[in-house]
Amino acid sequence: MILPPATLGMLGGGQLGRFFVLAAHELGYKVWVLDPDPNSPAGKAADRHLCAEYDDFAALDQFAAGCAAVTTEFENVPAGTLEYLAKFIPVRPNADAVGICQNRVAEKSFLRANGIPHAAFAAINSVADLEAAGTELFPGILKVARFGYDGKGQARVTSREEAIAAFQAFKNEPCVLEQMLKLDYEVSVVLARDEQGHTKCFPVAENQHSGGILDVSIAPARSSACQRDSAQEIAEHIAAKLGYIGTLGVEFFVSHGELYVNEMAPRPHNSGHYTVDACVTSQYEQQVRALCGLPLGDARAHSAAVMVNLLGDIWYDASQPGPDAHGAYREPDWSKLYAVSNLKLHLYGKHHARPGRKMGHFTVLDADPAKALAVALAARAAIG
Numbered sequence: 483m484i485l486p487p488a489t490l491g492m493l494g495g496g497q498l499g500r501f502f503v504l505a506a507h508e509l510g511y512k513v514w515v516l517d518p519d520p521n522s523p524a525g526k527a528a529d530r531h532l533c534a535e536y537d538d539f540a541a542l543d544q545f546a547a548g549c550a551a552v553t554t555e556f557e558n559v560p561a562g563t564l565e566y567l568a569k570f571i572p573v574r575p576n577a578d579a580v581g582i583c584q585n586r587v588a589e590k591s592f593l594r595a596n597g598i599p600h601a602a603f604a605a606i607n608s609v610a611d612l613e614a615a616g617t618e619l620f621p622g623i624l625k626v627a628r629f630g631y632d633g634k635g636q637a638r639v640t641s642r643e644e645a646i647a648a649f650q651a652f653k654n655e656p657c658v659l660e661q662m663l664k665l666d667y668e669v670s671v672v673l674a675r676d677e678q679g680h681t682k683c684f685p686v687a688e689n690q691h692s693g694g695i696l697d698v699s700i701a702p703a704r705s706s707a708c709q710r711d712s713a714q715e716i717a718e719h720i721a722a723k724l725g726y727i728g729t730l731g732v733e734f735f736v737s738h739g740e741l742y743v744n745e746m747a748p749r750p751h752n753s754g755h756y757t758v759d760a761c762v763t764s765q766y767e768q769q770v771r772a773l774c775g776l777p778l779g780d781a782r783a784h785s786a787a788v789m790v791n792l793l794g795d796i797w798y799d800a801s802q803p804g805p806d807a808h809g810a811y812r813e814p815d816w817s818k819l820y821a822v823s824n825l826k827l828h829l830y831g832k833h834h835a836r837p838g839r840k841m842g843h844f845t846v847l848d849a850d851p852a853k854a855l856a857v858a859l860a861a862r863a864a865i866g
């Protein structure tokens with residue numbers, strides 16, 4: 483067990499890392515953050531911010547010398563960085579698990595090899611692969627294998643010709659072509675798994691996206707109890723097969739009433755923000771606990787919750803002239819949110835608001851998820 487006041491290492495300085503820092507501080511730990519951005523939200527909250535690239539080995543040596551164990555908030559940390567750090571200190575989750583989650587070809591091949599339900603797909607490395615792709619993959623979605631997020635690096639294609647054009651627009655980068663499913667809705671399971679293989683799943687959340695970015699999460703999801711149980715079982719199976727230690731997010735599609743795994747995130751997940759306000763232990767505290775070899779906390783929710791992401795768009799008033807097409811910049815009227823007594827606001831302290839950038843979120847708590855949703859949507863309308 484790693485006990486306070488040990489120093490923990492966090493690779494990545496975004497909001498997920500920031501919540502980890504806050505959770506670790508509450509338990510008595512110190513945190514060093516490694517991130518190349520001098521204004522990273524987690525770096526600002528950390529005890530020390532090593533402002534360096536992920537493959538800066540001199541910085542990694544310093545990091546390994548100063549930290550008792552290291553984790554990540556960002557799936558695109560190079561696998562080589564994790565392998566290098568693992569020579570000196572525990573790295574959780576392991577490099578292989580992160581490597582699978584950061585490459586859509588490896589991820590979907592892992593699902594197929596383990597008999598886990600997923601949308602039909604083909605790995606695409608050349609135009610010839612697209613010419614050979616089965617007709618069941620059209621209409622489909624072409625996704626770059628690496629570095630896609632928030633719907634970026636994706637093209638919806640109805641025909642082979644469109645897929646070839648999209649592949650060329652992605653500069654012939656390795657991709658997957660995935661069958662387009664008719665979605666009833668989307669859900670996710672966030673869980674934590676410890677060294678001994680014990681897992682704790684948080685309640686299943688239902689996720690609504692807008693423009694490819696998570697917009698609203700509702701927990702518990704509307705699925706039947708039986709389907710929520712199956713989603714949790716599938717997520718636990720994935721974590722076990724990955725030999726995973728830490729907090730893991732698993733996204734699912736529900737199509738014609740059936741579950742399909744969409745993708746995995748080897749870190750806390752945006753749809754698990756609600757656990758900070760609604761659960762006995764948050765997804766970030768579980769990450770600290772799993773990293774340090776502490777027993778996992780209770781993942782039970784004491785309330786239903788609705789989380790709303792606050793994107794940079796609401797800092798702009800498109801009806802007023804500004805320096806560019808986004809309109810005039812102004813601080814949203816937060817008093818509208820403070821007026822709602824069952825709403826918890828979280829702002830990440832990011833330096834610049836940009837359209838599409840995740841700047842903060844809020845969570846509304848109510849015994850009844852439908853009431854929480856109504857309050858959340860009204861609160862958003864009041865500031866938007």
Ligand code: ADP
Pocket residue numbers: 601623625630631632633634660661662663664665668691694733744745
């Ligand atoms: P990201 O890394 O951007 O989250 P995803 O693969 O999760 O990428 O895709 C983003 C969103 O696009 C999904 O949450 C879903 O709404 C939609 N989508 C992705 N793949 C499919 C698919 N095969 N069928 C239907 N909708 C999809």
Ligand code: MG
Pocket residue numbers: 733744745
């Ligand atoms: Mg996704």
